[in-house]
Amino acid sequence: MDEQIKQIAERLRGLREVLELTQEEIARDCELSLTEYTQSESGDYDISISMLQKVARKYNIALEALMFGEEPKMSSYFVTRAGTGISIERTKAYKYQSLAAGFINRSADPFIVTVEPKDEKEPIQHNSHNGQEFNFILEGSMLLWIAGKELILNEGDSIFFDSKLPHGMKALNNTTLRFLAVIM
Template sequence: MNSQLEQISSRIKELREILELSAEEVAQKVGIPADTYLEYENAKADIPIGVLYDCAAVLKVDPAELLTGEAPRMTEYTIVRNGKGVAVERYAGYAFHSLALNFIGRKMDPMIVTLTPKDQPPELVSHAGQEFNYVLEGTIVVTTQGHEFVLHEGDSIYFNPKPLHGQRAVGGTARFLTIICD
């Protein structure tokens, strides 16, 4: 497991203990089995982004605190210079650069995602809210609700991310802007 996952898992466990919640209570509130939750909390399995956001809600913190260990500080605006977004590695083959983690109370999470090509289908994830993907370069295949959509540079998709979904690069590295909203 990577050190970032271990740090995130450690933060979740520490906050849970500070709030005097049992692992079973958090698992129930998040809507997953307790043994699955414990795998996430002990860094034995990668935490899906939707579960991470649900844990943040249960623990009453901004997801940025779980991801980076720091609370957002800006209330009026935040600027991220070219190439300076907070790097978040969540899944193999995905590199996220968050563009708004420092904004308190944000209603959306814009990120630049870089995908390296893989031969196998993408890992499918689920989370609440709405999601928008805009391809900046390359070609991606978006899988959602049993359909595959091929998107090229300049194409976009707006969809319900609650059903299992995922993206993969085809024919080389691809980059896209994703915006996840409440």
């Protein structure tokens, strides 16, 4: 996981240097705090998918270019066979498997997200990003916090929400959570 985070940080720095921008300009343009951006670029901190998506959308580059160092090439269709999507472990608790990494100019980013259970007392990490999000629970149970409301979603449940609202989640019942997340 640490090596993957460092590689993403290097790609963020490289993008900034190619665009000849300062850290302050990227943070401002992407509506991020300077601290969040500089920590992400350092490679010593977890980097949220929502932060990467803000940067990718603002500078019109593929999310996969930042996450995986690969550019999508397909424009008609892209098949992801079971268990083969490009994946990244942001932390020991979160794994994102991209289901459309090879499709260029797509309007949504679908992932299978695997979340390992954490200490019940550990606070939920919150984020927000432009657009909308759809989550469908494949296995386990999720505590989803959206703008002050706590919702419990179980296998087979789904939710569609405005992802500009602060939101965060965690696995419940000391079991692994797997869900389909589509970020639009």
